Structures are given as C-alpha cells and as structure tokens.
Amino acid sequence: MAKDVGKAIKRVEDPRFIQGRGKYVANLKLPDLVHVAILRSPHAHAKIKSINAEAAKALPGVVGVFTGEDLKASGVGDLPCGFNPPGIKVPGRPSLAVGKVRHVGDGVVAVAAESPYIAYDALGLIEVDYEPLPAVVGAKAAMESSTLVHDDLPNNLSFTWPLGDKEACEKAIAEADHVVELDLINQRLIPNAMEPRACAAQWDASMEEMTIWTTSQNPHIIRMLLSVATLRIPENKLRVISPDVGGGFGSKIFHYPEEVIVPWIAQQVGRPAKWVSTRTEAMQSDAHGRAHVTHCKLALKKDGTFTALLVETWADMGAYLSLFAPMIPSALYITLLAGLYKTPIIYGITYGTMTNTVPVDAYRGAGRPEASYVLERLIDVAAQELGMDPIEIRRKNFIPANEFPYQTPVALMYDSGNYEQLFDAAEKLAGYKAMRQAQAQARQAGKLVGVGVSGCIEVSGPAPSKAVVGLGAGVGLWESGAIRVHPSGKVTVLTGSHTHGQGHETTFAQIVADELGLPMEDIEIVHGDTGRTPFGLGTYGSRSTSVGGSALVRSAEKIRAKLIKIAAHQLEAAEEDMVYDRETAKIYVKGSPDKAKAFAELAYAVVTADNLPEGMEPSLEETAFYDPSNFTFPNSAHIAQVEVDRDTGEVTIQRYVAVDDVGKVINPMIVEGQIQGGIVQGVGQALWEHGVYNEDGQLLSGSLMDYAMPRADRLVTAEVGRVETPSPHNPLGVKGAGEMGTIAATVTVANAVMDALAPLGIKHLDMPLTAEKIYHAIKSANGGGN
C-alpha cells in the first residue's frame, strides 16, 4: 500500500552536501562582519586577579574586547540548567568567567576584530593574572576533595538520584546463590562532530530584532533560553536559525556561552558578529560525554536467573551543569537498568559531582550506553563464573514476548518487543554455534579470539511531556508539524525537529508523500528556523520520526479531511462516501474514480474560494502538535568477533553482527546508515577514545593527534539484520534508530575483547581497550614474562 515508506530512497539532501553546496554557519556572508575569538583559560582552576587588555585594544583592527564583568554589568544572565530533580544544587554559570575559571577552556575574554587573524593575534596580547588553585579531578574523588569547584556546593555534590528499594535489594543480594561484583569506569568521551560549533548574529537596530545563526539541534529551545535566561531579548524579537549542521551527536543540543557572547557583541558594536570554533577549542569547550565511575552487583540463582541488581554511580558533571546534564546519568540511565530482563529488584543511585573539567552532557546514547555497559558487562562476567553461554544466560532472563506492555521495577513501561525472536535472528545471521566452534579451534591453536554478545534496550522518542516534566525537565517533549499546501499543489512541510545528518528531508518527505499521495519532489521540508517553523523541541534521543514524524501524520490527516470535505461538496456526495487515493492524490466518490478531483485542483479551489462548503475557511494549511503517550523501546542483539594479538595487544574486529528492532522502518537505507555509524562510535569508545585529564586538571587529549577517533581501516562493515515489532502507540509504529548502534556496540566489543582474554584469567579491563592496556594486562597475567 505504501508508496514511498519502507523504500531505500537515496537521501535528497546529499547532493548539496557532497557537492560543497551545504549552507553552514561558518560560510554565512554578512556585510560589515566582525570576527569573534575567545581567550580560554589554560588553568583548570584559578582566581582571575586582573585582566590587562590595553595592548589588545590598541591593536589596529580590534573592534572591542569584552570580559565576563562587561556581560554581567549589562544584565546578561547565567546559562541555565534545564533538568532539575528535587534537591539539586545548580551552580552559577556565566558565559564568560567572572572572578574564577573552573576548567581548561573556560572562556575569559572575547575579542571582536575586523578579521579572525587580528582577533587571534589580539588574544595573544591579553594578559590575565591568574592565581592557580588546586584542581578537582575525578567523579568520585570530587566528593572527598577539600577543594570546592563552587563554594556553594559542599562536597562538590550537585545532586543525588536514587531509584528503587535499597533494603530489599541488599537483602536479595545477601541471600543470593551467586553475586557478581564489578568496579567499572565508563570513560569520558569527547564528541567530534565534523562541523565545529559556530554562531553568528545580526542586530537590527531599527526593529530592535536579533537574528542568530547557530549550530544547534534545537533552535526553538535556544531562542527560549536566550530570551528568558541569558540575553533577555523578548522571544518575539528574536529569531534563531540553524541552517545545515554537520553532525551533533548530542553535543549541539545545549545552550553554549558563545550563543550569548556573539549576539551580545553584535548589539554592543552595532555590526554583525561571527565566531567559528577551532578543533582545539571544540575539544575544550563542547560538552563531553559519559564519565562515570560505577560500583555494581548482580545477584543470581545457581541456574543463572537474576534476582537483584544494585548500581552505584558517580557521574562527573564537569565544572558547570550543562543544559540537560543531570538528566543523563539519572532519568536516562538508572531507568534503563532492567535491560531486556525480568530482574525483580533493582536499586540504582547516582551522585552528580562537580570537577574542574569540561561539562559533561548527552552524547549519542546519553545514559543508555552507560546503563547497557553496566548490565551487559555484569551478565557476561556472571555467565563466565557460572559456566554458561552468554546467550543462554540472557535468554533465561528475557521478558517474554507475551508480557508486553511490561512494567519494569525502574519506572519504565516497555511497549513491545520480542527478544527471543531478536536473538534467534542474530544467532542465525552470525552463525553463532559455528562462531563458537571456530573460536574453540583458534584457542587450541593459541590464538586469542573472543566472541562478545549484548542485548540492549533503548528508551527513545522523548517523550510524554508529563513524564519528563515530572522527572525534572523544564520543557515538555512534544513536537510540531505543519503542512502548507500552495495554490499550485506544491507542499511545504514545517517541522520542529532538526536534521543535522539524520536525513529528515528524505524521511519526512516519504511520510508526507505517502500520507497525501504526492510525489516526493513536490514536498519541501523546512526546519531549523524559528522565524519559519512553529515552536518545536528539536532533535535528540532518536525522537524525530516517532514524535516529529507523528505530528506530520496528524497534520496530513487534517489536510486529507479538509480536502475530502471540499471534494464531497463539489461532487455533491456525502463525506463518508469519499475515497482519498493515497497512491495518486485523487479524491472521488466510491465507485466513480473517473470523476475524481485531483490534489492540485482542490488546492487551487481553496484560493478561488468560490466553491467551498458553507463556512469553511479558505486555507489549506494545517498544524499538529504531537505529544507521545509513552517512550518507544528499540532493542538489539549484537554479536562481535575479535582477535587480540598476543604480542602487541592489538584488537582486530573480525565480524560484527547487528540485529535491531527499531519498529517500522521508513527508509531502510537511512536506518542502516544510522546503525552502521552508531556502531562505529560505539567501537570508538570500546577501543580507542578517551578524554584524559591529569591530576592538575589539564586536558591531555586535546587534539585529534591525542584523542583517537575510529578510522575506516580499523573497522569492518557490520552485517545488519532487522526484526520489526511496531511501536503500538505512535501512528507510524516507529521506535527510533539513531542511537541503538552506539548503545550496543560499546559493550558488545568490550565483551568480545574480555572473552578473548578470558583464558589468561583476565576478568575485567576498563575501556578504552587499547593495545597498550591489553599488552600490559597480558604481560602481568603471564607473571611479567611474555
């Protein structure tokens, strides 16, 4: 029935990207532009004793030099935190440091100049007299440190987020046949979107209106925050545009200091202003991801049945609370600890602590990869200790397909799933039995071959507004979708979602084309401009299709209903006798397709408005706002096979098999692209990536020479399979595909490497599982020899 939905249609946005015609903030041309550069702190923690910018001000071509005091004096407010669970302490966060710097990369002075070169030269002329203070480093160590990152946060503790019955959990663990206990570090990651952040602003003094171009995943949220919290320009005088954005992975959700500094400067100097981040700056100022220290216990019966799970986590929030930071290690983490399993008792607690490091917030998966890592590592160690196959122990604990919707002990109500079927598909695609036999033979031959398995759950498509606001979010998470039919029958679609690599211009066009029966070419998707689209919440948490796409289905339904009314009126028939042919966009009376009204014909009839039903408004423009009734729950079974070089510790991924249930699929090519790309990011965390700070709070991995991103020559193309159980509560039946690959791949590869090293008696190593780390582990496992 569907004309376009379900087809692997090539992405319509790609030609402009691959031909260099993308429209990014950095190439925006504005007349009379000043370029902004920001002097950043080289100290992790220091008092600012004085700032001498006279030489910089005197440099020819410098237009202005501004400090945090200047911003404060003109009434600019602190950057807000948008997720505030009960009892949280939110430290102040000015856009430029006032009095104290709290991490390497904290902005201190902003320079505006005629060219970026002059601006950067001017930075070198500014003398800041710092009085260095001891640095707080490490999520858990922060609570014991005598130094405070913020004087008003004792023990450097911002919030505590417990969930579940601790006593019952401890009792179940004490009474268990077997308990697996692990100390895990989920290391800090530095997101590296291909396009660094950028911001430009133009102040229209005659209308007192501000236009801001920024690399954001959610321009409406940024506009709202600029208006009510930071810049304090009325929302109706503020337009925020996110044009083409080259990747975000979460790091471009948040309201950043530069989005305040740049428009403020534009206003001060009366000229448009622009700032474009360098890669080095990005690594010191884009929100980082993960950074957990965890102690966890899984209790089991002799036969492998899980009886209780206890997880304690110290989450490094960095120097300030980034926009949604507290939500990640709490509501998106502890609630996920049930995984695919019927663990009856779960207790989790997170301590969100402040350190002298870059703030940590959502990064692809956001909380869910951390939860999967804890649970799936524990299960693998349990399987090993009980002498069970890792898939067998998982199957033993699955939530059966006939128990959905399933209420977990950690707040969530899973909508649908069939995990047996999922693992059947994965085992079959991988040839799991043969894989294990081959592994046994390879081991005999002295090779370190490992097979890793994971079964992951994701909560995506945020979210029911009531649920997230109840948890502490400052906004609901519904989405808008508007369809505007032009007199010629061409269609403009306005969405509150934002595409920054996901391919909405294709997926959404497929949805609307099918809903209205139009060719995709007749449909234009508009997003990322608060001046054009209705208020929307943006793109993150794999929500665009399930929430934004559903809003479009709802507005298309309204358009169809109106067209049916008009056609019924013109054909003098009853509405219920009308047929809307969604293949051809023709409307006719049942049984008389020859006398059909075409879509374009009716669109024009609305403009002439001379033959419309009595009282009907002459417009063909409908907007819908969709608030989902639940999250969606994509799930996955991934299997990886790796070999570890005994002499060098180098890990080679030999095969990677991924079977995912992301519900109904609109465009299988885009979904596979998301899964493949997600897996690459997950593998990156398992094997190479690590944002390293030394004890002085210096970022040691501050460039792409020092921070190891995954590279094509180190990866394999995943063999991707699919199981489809439609989500029952959105009109498309979709679940979200953006993060599953990352959530699953990290722990799958980590489990595979640990399986490879198991014969040497190595139980656990923390990620990243670099050649060096494994080399040393093998060496000490062999008693120092090799």
Place this chain on the structure above:
Amino acid sequence: MKLEGTYTFEAPREVVWEALLDPNVLASVMPGCERLEQVGDNEYKGALKIRVGPVQGAFEGLVNLSDINTPESYRMQVDGKGAPGFMKGVGEVRLEDQGASTLMRYSGEAQVGGRIASVGQRLLDSSAKALTRQSLDGLHEQIKARLQANATHHAEEALLGEPSPPSPVAVPSQTEFALGVAKHLVDDLVPAPQRPKLVAGALVFLASLVVLNWWMNAIARKVAREVWERRDY
C-alpha cells in the same frame, strides 16, 4: 613533567659556574631563546620561542634563583606564560668537582597547561630533554671556547695588551633541535638492548617526519589562509 640528568663539562667548576649564571651565555646556547636578561638580584627575564609538535609560540618567563651556594648549587624557579599555555617549574642544579672536569646533576619538575599540555603532551618530555641536552652541549662548547680564548687572550695580552672577542658558537637550528627530539623519542620508546638495531632507521624516519611535518604545515597554512580569505568578508 620530570626532568633529571647529569652532564660532564671538561672545565673547572668555577668556570662552569660562572657560565651558568651568565644570561648572555645561556641565551646564546638555548635553542629558541630570544632574550635573557638580568632584572634583579638573581632574577632573570626571558623570551623563548618553542615548538612542541604542532604547538608553537612565544613564552615570556621569569627565572628566579635561590639557595645559591657558590660554586656548588642553586635552586631555580621558572614561571612562564604565553599564547600556547603556561609552564611553572622548580629545579636544582648541583656541580661536583671531578679533577679537571665538572659533573653537573640537574633535576626538576614542571607543570604545563593550556594548549601545550593538551596537544603536545606526548612530545613534551622528549622536547624538554632535547632542549636541555642541546643547551648543555652548547654551553659546553661555549665554556671550551672561553677557556681557549682565555688561554690565547693571556698570550695575546702579554703581546698586545688588548682582549679579543670570544669565538661564536652556533645555536642548534630548528632541524637539529627536531633531530634531538626524535632521538629522545626513540630513547623513550625503544628498550635499550634493541636500540642499536632500530635507532639509525628510526632516527632518520622520525627526523624526516618532523621535517616533512613542518613543510606540510607551511603548505597547509598557506592553503588554509587562502580558503579563509576566499570564503567570506
């Protein structure tokens, strides 16, 4: 970052001591040192141009000497900052008489921050070692030249009654400095027994990488500038 080592000068302790406290001598032997002048009692101000991996830039620094025990030992405090970041360090220099020659023991600990820490970290130790080593080699040359000059001078003075200028000593070039860094990298990475086999090849390889890197950087900078200029304003 920790720095520790010994160096033998073929000169009496007093001569080495004197050279060590002469800012002009030190400035002339340190690769990248642009200026070093005495600004107070045991206080010196200097400018150093440094290049660690891709990080380059000028440092302004203050050197403070304390616990001076002529001609045996002193402590040193260095406080430098510049566009690439900052560096703070304390160190100790000790001279021991060894007949006609002098053994120097030096040790120090430095904290670096900013870009120089986050980008060049892996090259930092090797660069510091190379910088120290080459400075000491230069110093040694200077001292030898001084001794030589003094000897000649005494003879000439007897004849002409007029001093001659000290003979100039070449400061290591950037390429020589890079070779030094490469050598220390090899020392760090390759265990001693395997070194002879590997060292020659690795040195040539690393050195050519470093040179190539500069060359590529120069090209990249040119291209980047052109791209910047073309794309807006």
